[in-house]
Amino acid sequence: MKIDFTQATFVKSAPSIKEAPQGLFPEVLLVGKSNVGKSSLINALCRKKALAFTSSKPGHTRLLNYYNINDKLYLVDAPGYGYAKGGFDLDKLFGEMMNDYFSKATRLKLVLVLLDSRRELSTNDIEIINYLREKDIKHLLVFTKADKINQSEKAKLLKHLSEIGVEKDEITFASTLKAKTIEELKNKISSL
């Protein structure tokens, strides 16, 4: 199935899955550490500059944001984790919101786990990947900001991933600056 990602509209921001839109379409959820590039990736996929709100400061997205893609699927932008400031604990929000989400989102088809190409996986990242594996939820590890690493850094990362048992077809690299990587990701999403 070919999905036209440029036909994208914002549907709503939900403080919890209770307020999510009626489950008309299959859902693809994006999760990842705050500032990893979730909202930017949505904009790149949809070729829109400001469909999803991005920020250079972490902790921006605090709601589940639903985007309707071509009346074929919802992309769901989740708050990031790994960031606490000013009495606001993003990890707590993420944990509670996601527990609820995973138990109720019956149309969830795929989780994109975003990881920064330049950083090692955090404990949070590994916990989420293990959780998805245990629950048998289809997922793809998307290494973001791939424009910031060179070939030898990429090779090193791939070696590390293979050592910790991550399979090649579980991984994709993405950069908002490299259209080819965005096309590849679209094809992977469409084929699922």
Ligand SMILES: Nc1nc2c(ncn2[C@@H]2O[C@H](COP(=O)(O)OP(=O)(O)OP(=O)(O)O)[C@@H](O)[C@H]2O)c(=O)[nH]1
């Ligand atoms: N060089 C480069 N920068 C990127 C890329 N993707 C995102 N960024 C930058 O990373 C920063 C964070 O991006 P966001 O998309 O707001 O990150 P987020 O994961 O939605 O963050 P939260 O909503 O806080 O969880 C912004 O300054 C983006 O411009 C990329 O592929 N390459």
Ligand SMILES: [Mg+2]
């Ligand atoms: Mg965001």
